[in-house]
Amino acid sequence: xxxxxxxxxxxxxxxxxxxxxxxxxxxxxxxxxxxxxxxxxxxxxxxxxxxxxxxxxxxxxxxxxxxxxxxxxxxxxxxxxxxxxxxxxxxxxxxxxxxxxxxxxxxxxxxxxxxxxxxxxxxxxxxxxxxxxxxxxxxxxxxxxxxxxxxxxxxxxxxxxxxxxxxxxxxxxxxxxxxxxxxxxxxxxxxxxxxxxxxxxxxxxxxxxxxxxxxxxxxxxxxxxxxxxxxxxxxxxxxxxxxxxxxxxxxxxxxxxxxxxxxxxxxxxxxxxxxxxxxxxxxxxxxxxxxxxxxxxxxxxxxxxxxxxxxxxxxxxxxxxxxxxxxxxxxxxxxxxxxxxxxxxxxxxxxxxxxxxxxxxxxxxxxxxxxxxxxxxxxxxxxxxxxxxxxxxxxxxxxxxxxxxxxxxxxxxxxxxxxxxxxxxxxxxxxxxxxxxxxxxxxxxxxxxxxxxxxxxxxxxxxxxxxxxxxxxxxxxxxxxxxxxxxxxxxxxxxxxxxxxxxxxxxxxxxxxxxxxxxxxxxxxxxxxxxxxxxxxxxxxxxxxxxxxxxxxxxxxxxxxxxxxxxxxxx
Amino acid sequence: xxxxxxxxxxxxxxxxxxxxxxxxxxxxxxxxxxxxxxxxxxxxxxxxxxxxxxxxxxxxxxxxxxxxxxxxxxxxxxxxxxxxxxxxxxxxxxxxxxxxxxxxxxxxxxxxxxxxxxxxxxxxxxxxxxxxxxxxxxxxxxxxxxxxxxxxxxxxxxxxxxxxxxxxxxxxxxxxxxxxxxxxxxxxxxxxxxxxxxxxxxxxxxxxxxxxxxxxxxxxxxxxxxxxxxxxxxxxxxxxxxxxxxxxxxxxxxxxxxxxxxxxxxxxxxxxxxxxxxxxxxxxxxxxxxxxxxxxxxxxxxxxxxxxxxxxxxxxxxxxxxxxxxxxxxxxxxxxxxxxxxxxxxxxxxxxxxxxxxxxxxxxxx
Ligand SMILES: Nc1ncnc2c1ncn2[C@@H]1O[C@H](COP(=O)(O)OP(=O)(O)OP(=O)(O)O)[C@@H](O)[C@H]1O
Ligand SMILES: [Mg+2]
Numbered sequence: 001x002x003x004x005x006x007x008x009x010x011x012x013x014x015x016x017x018x019x020x021x022x023x024x025x026x027x028x029x030x031x032x033x034x035x036x037x038x039x040x041x042x043x044x045x046x047x048x049x050x051x052x053x054x055x056x057x058x059x060x061x062x063x064x065x066x067x068x069x070x071x072x073x074x075x076x077x078x079x080x081x082x083x084x085x086x087x088x089x090x091x092x093x094x095x096x097x098x099x100x101x102x103x104x105x106x107x108x109x110x111x112x113x114x115x116x117x118x119x120x121x122x123x124x125x126x127x128x129x130x131x132x133x134x135x136x137x138x139x140x141x142x143x144x145x146x147x148x149x150x151x152x153x154x155x156x157x158x159x160x161x162x163x164x165x166x167x168x169x170x171x172x173x174x175x176x177x178x179x180x181x182x183x184x185x186x187x188x189x190x191x192x193x194x195x196x197x198x199x200x201x202x203x204x205x206x207x208x209x210x211x212x213x214x215x216x217x218x219x220x221x222x223x224x225x226x227x228x229x230x231x232x233x234x235x236x237x238x239x240x241x242x243x244x245x246x247x248x249x250x251x252x253x254x255x256x257x258x259x260x261x262x263x264x265x266x267x268x269x270x271x272x273x274x275x276x277x278x279x280x281x282x283x284x285x286x287x288x289x290x291x292x293x294x295x296x297x298x299x300x301x302x303x304x305x306x307x308x309x310x311x312x313x314x315x316x317x318x319x320x321x322x323x324x325x326x327x328x329x330x331x332x333x334x335x336x337x338x339x340x341x342x343x344x345x346x347x348x349x350x351x352x353x354x355x356x357x358x359x360x361x362x363x364x365x366x367x368x369x370x371x372x373x374x375x376x377x378x379x380x381x382x383x384x385x386x387x388x389x390x391x392x393x394x395x396x397x398x399x400x401x402x403x404x405x406x407x408x409x410x411x412x413x414x415x416x417x418x419x420x421x422x423x424x425x426x427x428x429x430x431x432x433x434x435x436x437x438x439x440x441x442x443x444x445x446x447x448x449x450x451x452x453x454x455x456x457x458x459x460x461x462x463x464x465x466x467x468x469x470x471x472x473x474x475x476x477x478x479x480x481x482x483x484x485x486x487x488x489x490x491x492x493x494x495x496x497x498x499x500x501x502x503x504x505x506x507x508x509x510x511x512x513x514x515x516x517x518x519x520x521x522x523x524x525x526x527x528x529x530x531x532x533x534x535x536x537x538x539x540x541x542x543x544x545x546x547x548x549x550x551x552x553x554x555x556x557x558x559x560x561x562x563x564x565x566x567x568x569x570x571x
Numbered sequence: 572x573x574x575x576x577x578x579x580x581x582x583x584x585x586x587x588x589x590x591x592x593x594x595x596x597x598x599x600x601x602x603x604x605x606x607x608x609x610x611x612x613x614x615x616x617x618x619x620x621x622x623x624x625x626x627x628x629x630x631x632x633x634x635x636x637x638x639x640x641x642x643x644x645x646x647x648x649x650x651x652x653x654x655x656x657x658x659x660x661x662x663x664x665x666x667x668x669x670x671x672x673x674x675x676x677x678x679x680x681x682x683x684x685x686x687x688x689x690x691x692x693x694x695x696x697x698x699x700x701x702x703x704x705x706x707x708x709x710x711x712x713x714x715x716x717x718x719x720x721x722x723x724x725x726x727x728x729x730x731x732x733x734x735x736x737x738x739x740x741x742x743x744x745x746x747x748x749x750x751x752x753x754x755x756x757x758x759x760x761x762x763x764x765x766x767x768x769x770x771x772x773x774x775x776x777x778x779x780x781x782x783x784x785x786x787x788x789x790x791x792x793x794x795x796x797x798x799x800x801x802x803x804x805x806x807x808x809x810x811x812x813x814x815x816x817x818x819x820x821x822x823x824x825x826x827x828x829x830x831x832x833x834x835x836x837x838x839x840x841x842x843x844x845x846x847x848x849x850x851x852x853x854x855x856x857x858x859x860x861x862x863x864x865x866x867x868x869x870x871x872x873x874x875x876x877x878x879x880x881x882x883x884x885x886x887x888x889x890x891x892x893x894x895x896x897x898x899x900x901x902x903x904x905x906x907x908x909x910x911x912x913x914x915x916x917x918x919x920x921x922x923x924x925x926x927x928x929x930x931x932x933x934x935x936x937x
Contacts, residue, residue: 007586012630013630015647458661459657462655465677474663560665
């Protein structure tokens with residue numbers, strides 16, 4: 001009875017109206033942005049690594065030379081070694097700390113958490129400078145004890161990196177530990193399992209993905225970091241500093257590109273695995289899970305408290321050294337207080353700091369607009385093209401800053417290119433920050449968009465209201481907490497980043513973090529610490545503003561978000 | 572007497588596929604001005620897809636969509652002039668009830684006072700004026716549904732589309748809203764298409780029902796038509812309850828069920844020897860004294876007595892080998908006169924003009 005009518009594969013296309021055109025145009029702009037500032041530079045760096053310095057194609061010649069020249073090839077094993085050790089130490093230390101903060105009943109948990117977050121507000125090299133002040137040849141500890149630990153080299157890099165990566169690992173592990181299911185612990189207790197056994201069979205497996213994720217994140221942070229090895233590495237060469245040496249020291253751009261591509265591999269690999277692991281972690285959290293109340297034996301609590309106090313004291317100590325060194329006449333010979341280091345006379349005053357604040361603010365504003373609008377356009381237009389853009393937006397997290405910076409030199413410092421005009425401007429610094437830190441905000445925005453009813457746009461279309469109006473009146477207000485978070489993420493990172501911008505600053509566009517590096521390099525460590533103190537101060541201030549903003553937003557949105565809990569008859 | 576005006580909605584040969592899945596094939600139907608039409612069918616039959624094609628939210632692979640004679644097949648949703656209520660309501664959580672309802676009015680040149688007046692009028696219509704300043708999260712499910720309805724109606728669209736608007740509500744609220752929505756639709760005279768998988772909802776609310784199955788239209792008709800004259804076995808099973816008896820056609824108007832030969836309504840396309848299915852609704856089965864002098868009579872044993880409130884459902888089994896199983900509804904008032912209990916033997920009649928013959932053997936569309 002049923003007639004077999006063939007249904008064509010192609011759909012009847014909608015006529016293009018103004019709104020659809022606008023949507024397409026915006027998506028096109030977003031694609032263009034990602035193409036010019038991400039895909040094309042990355043392609044360039046690969047392309048250049050296959051050529052010699054005169055532009056002749058030599059295939060894998062550079063790579064062969066890289067691994068077979070001991071002087072530079074050693075940076076590969078050095079990088080991997082340092083990153084692995086720092087990863088193991090950081091995750092182990094952070095795990096105990098996170099465990100104490102989530103699972104034990106100890107006093108001052110809020111304070112401990114706050115102190116451990118401090119390293120996030122400083123460029124990575126600040127911790128290295130502090131270690132030099134403490135343990136360097138003229139360090140205060142070295143002078144007091146007469147014992148030189150030999151900070152320059154692998155030892156110093158690991159120490160400083162552990163300090164720098166600690167909060168990142170701690171946050172991931174705290175999240176994993178907080179997601180525990182109390183029912184499993186009840187079951188273990190009912191079966192008479194000992195504490196150690198419960199820890200091995202319940203606690204560890206429960207946070208296994210969190211542990212792995214923390215490992216990958218720390219590994220990536222260390223292997224891509226440039227500031228720390230630059231300051232305390234000495235003659236110990238790692239890949240990130242090798243790129244810098246090749247490009248800035250020897251003007252050997254193609255070898256710089258070659259090292260960059262090799263550095264991409266472990267960083268990208270770690271990111272991909274981390275994403276897979278994170279997806280598993282979500283699947284692990286059951287919706288019927290009962291949260292675990294913190295509580296441990298008395299002795300354990302005391303031990304954990306002691307541990308946290310020790311770690312927090314160490315972190316505070318590092319900061320104390322930085323603040324102290326910036327305020328005394330000449331560390332460690334003359335401790336008379338002075339503010340002269342805050343005059344920054346060798347670098348012409350406050351221009352770098354003001355530039356940094358300006359760039360960070362611009363990055364925050366423009367970055368928030370682009371990531372949120374981009375995520376919106378990609379999420380709402382379910383086409384194959386949008387899928388490609390989504391994948392592209394995930395790429396930056398795997399690109400080390402040094403690699404991005406060098407790629408930008410290739411693209412924006414090429415003679416005869418229109419893009420050349422961007423070189424040497426603050427705009428290029430803003431853009432490189434945007435791309436460098438693109439992925440996390442983009443995913444945050446996507447997640448918050450996915451939580452909204454997919455029919456909002458359809459309802460508006462049926463009411464004859466254009467999508468951009470609904471975007472502004474409904475989508476943005478609902479997502480405001482994430483939007484504030486995104487802008488803060490951009491701001492803080494832009495304040496402290498060094499690796500990408502170190503290749504891109506020019507006379508007049510110096511940045512504070514780069515100034516720290518240059519001052520330290522020039523032997524003006526006191527001014528470097530003064531600059532660090534200001535960077536940290538601005539970061540903390542921004543954090544305060546963020547809290548205030550978030551509270552304001554929460555108060556404004558409370559009316560419609562918590563309404564279900566309190567059905568009041570206001571009408 | 573043909574209506575000179577073109578139908579409010581006309582679909583011609585609409586087809587849709589999602590990759591390898593054919594969601595709709597060759598769907599044609601019309602909805603008259605002011606009519607309330609229900610798309611009814613089991614889950615996954617393509618009702619929502621069809622509604623979204625009418626709305627322009629999903630592009631069809633073939634076919635035309637006309638509204639009031641105008642071909643809108645290639646127009647975006649914003650140019651089709653309809654209001655829509657989704658199953659989730661999709662109310663804007665950050666806007667008050669009044670702002671939600673005003674949402675489609677603000678882009679029109681009505682002026683602040685004009686918008687206010689229209690919002691008040693609509694909130695009166697759905698009895699929500701006192702809740703004007705509340706946020707959606709402060710309303711019950713039924714109230715939210717009414718806000719969504721008011722918002723959809725605010726710009727005075729010529730067509731109202733509803734996708735399972737009542738399915739998220741509990742039974743009591745659903746029943747009340749059924750009547751309220753139907754009354755509202757009558758009062759406004761707005762052409763309405765509603766998707767539902769609840770046959771009772773369709774029977775009570777619709778002027779006409781479009782019964783769908785596996786992406787094709789099985790039957791279009793008034794609730795009474797659909798109920799009394801199901802055109803296929805699928806419709807007979809899906810709408811209401813029906814006794815189905817596997818049979819073999821013997822001659823026009825007669826079929827054999829086991830040892831019995833029964834007369835049935837004339838059915839086109841039935842030839843001698845064909846496997847057919849005879850169907851009769853439980854309330855059409857006559858028992859006891861009422862069956863005594865009728866045609867198509869048999870004797871059956873009462874196997875169960877189920878009290879159902881207004882009526883009682885009897886389970887019956889014809890005597891003899893391979894006796895047919897039947898269900899029969901007896902009105903509460905008639906039951907006392909009948910005086911049956913389990914195990915009793917009663918005469919049963921299947922009136923020939925109530926006994927329908929379907930060509931498909933039972934088991935298809937299972
Ligand atoms: N976006 C989509 N992608 C792929 N397949 C789809 C999509 N939407 C619907 N389908 C398929 O098309 C068919 C019809 O779906 P539709 O949602 O129209 O069913 P329905 O009749 O509304 O069902 P329900 O009562 O469950 O809502 C189903 O087989 C469904 O799986
Ligand atoms: Mg549906």
